[in-house]
Amino acid sequence: MEIQHQHIRLEQYHPQKIYLFYVVLAVGALISALGLGSAYYMEHHGHVVTGMNNQVFWGLPHVFAIFLIVAASGVLNVASIGSVFGKKMYKPRAPLSGMLAIAMLAAGLAVIMLDLGRADRLIIAMTHFNPTSVFGWNVVLYPGFFGIVGLYLWTLMDKPMNQYSKYAGFAAFFWRIALTTGTGSIFAFVVARQAYHSAILPPMFIVMSFAWGLAAFMIVQRVMFGWCDIMIDVSIRARLKNLLGIFIAASAYFVIVYHLTNIYFAKQTGFESFILLNGGTITVIFWLGYVFLGTILPLFMLFHPDIWPRPLAVCAASGLAIVGAFSFLYVFIIGGQLYPLDIFPGMEVTSTFMDGKIDTYVPSLPEILLGFGGLGIAFTITVLGVRSLRFLPNDDVTVLDGGGHILE
């Protein structure tokens, strides 16, 4: 039987909407510029203009930066499922996935670099290698990621190079696993702090990267398809939303195990009760932001048979998963520093410098703008990328369906 090839062509250069492209680009550029301006302001006046201090020294910019870096490696997962695991439905999505990975990593690194006390000395970090520093590893892992994903995109988008895409895809997959392991290890190797120092953190970050990256991918895909007045095929949407649901649930599983093990250790119960019960804003952000809005609600929306097929339902659930990501990271990074270091176990301590006391942190406007500036940079790179090259998924639904690649 001859299969009817029903191609869905995407018109990326929609003439009626060309003006809108410039508006969108200008918005992205403006947000990025506000972020850069904030970084300049912080650099000029010092971090005294931020809400950070010598107790909470990694603040809101780190929440944004680590979200972007973790999601960057996760968004590449969409391509990996196609290239490494041979799922045909994901192959048309590989270029967009790779481009988003580069855009988000660039943005995340920009935020973390611009928050440095001496961003002008970045060259020292790039020319000095300390093998015992996880930051040192990252100086190798991050540029390597750009290079490998760049090569991977070349093999995907240039026909003569297509034959190498599987190898490049494998390399990118292994590199991204190493990269997220590195990001999780930044915290896992911190032996002295109650909130971190856990071997579960690198795998937890990897699973979270799957969820956050796919959520970001779903939103970008939905917006870009909407731009072109195309509805993504319902069967493809079903596959992707199920995968997103599994990743959100798996992330929650790791968070539960992380907290359960801590609760079991007597020395950690003070920290756990701060996060889970009496931490004020931190506790609210954990339960309302991460657990309810970021986990339960999106899972309900993605798996309720009457809700997920509705227009924008999967996109909204993806947005909620990202709200959950930010909530988790805020609790993890800020909450982990607010709780005092246990320098004298079993003793009550007081000092002039917050020993034995729970600190407070309120992010300042420059920090907020720098964080959003990072999102603006990722957004701007994405808009430019999609405008310049054919990154949008071009699904041949009949072929996929005929080949058994779409299963309801």
Place this chain on the structure above:
Amino acid sequence: MSEQEHDTGGASRRKFIGAAAAAGGMAVIAPGIHLIEVSQANAPTRPPGEAASNLVRWGMLIDTNKCTAGCDDCVKACATENNINEKVADVRQGSQWIRKIEVKEAKGGHTFSLPMMCQHCAEPPCVDVCPTGASMKRADGIVLVDRHSCIGCRYCMMACPYKARSFVHQPLTGQNPEVPRGQGCVESCNFCVTRIDKGQLPACVESCAKAGHHAMIFGDLNDPSSEIARRIAQTATTQIRADLRLDLGVRYQGI
């Protein structure tokens, strides 16, 4: 030349030779005298250009029985020595090279007071995590930050189990040229490294002794004849968070 003249000349020559011999003798003996002085301080001068030696391991012993609650002479001396005088609206954004901690045993109620600063670990986590090598350990065990290669990433602050490091949050003026500090860099107690190299004691130790408390002893842990080494050999001392096995240069007595 008359005999008298000759005699006079001989006397003057003898005087000259005597003076020269005395000056030469002093030149030979003087360093010895100096050595005797510094041996009491346990801090021999290190000439410029000579590398720090790993035969020395500088350390500090703090006797909490002699440390008075509410006394912060050591904190003030540190601030004066290192020009930590910037005004910050939020005290948490100010530098804390050394701070006093009041400790109370939760059940029994026993209290004690102690100064907390960089513990100068033999296995310093701050040095492990530093991406630029700015956090470093000198051969003689002093852990310090190279203010010129620190990029201000604050990873060392995350890694330090003692909250001993501070980030400079604002521009600084009127610095002590021997203690360079800078906005956007991390800093911490360096045992007054330039004073030690000159054969002096760290400012905190000196101020504690001046106040008559004598709660802080500084010296070479590797030298069995030093006071600090003898005290550690004779008395029970504690390394804070000894479970981390960082082999600290700072020990506490009476905890």
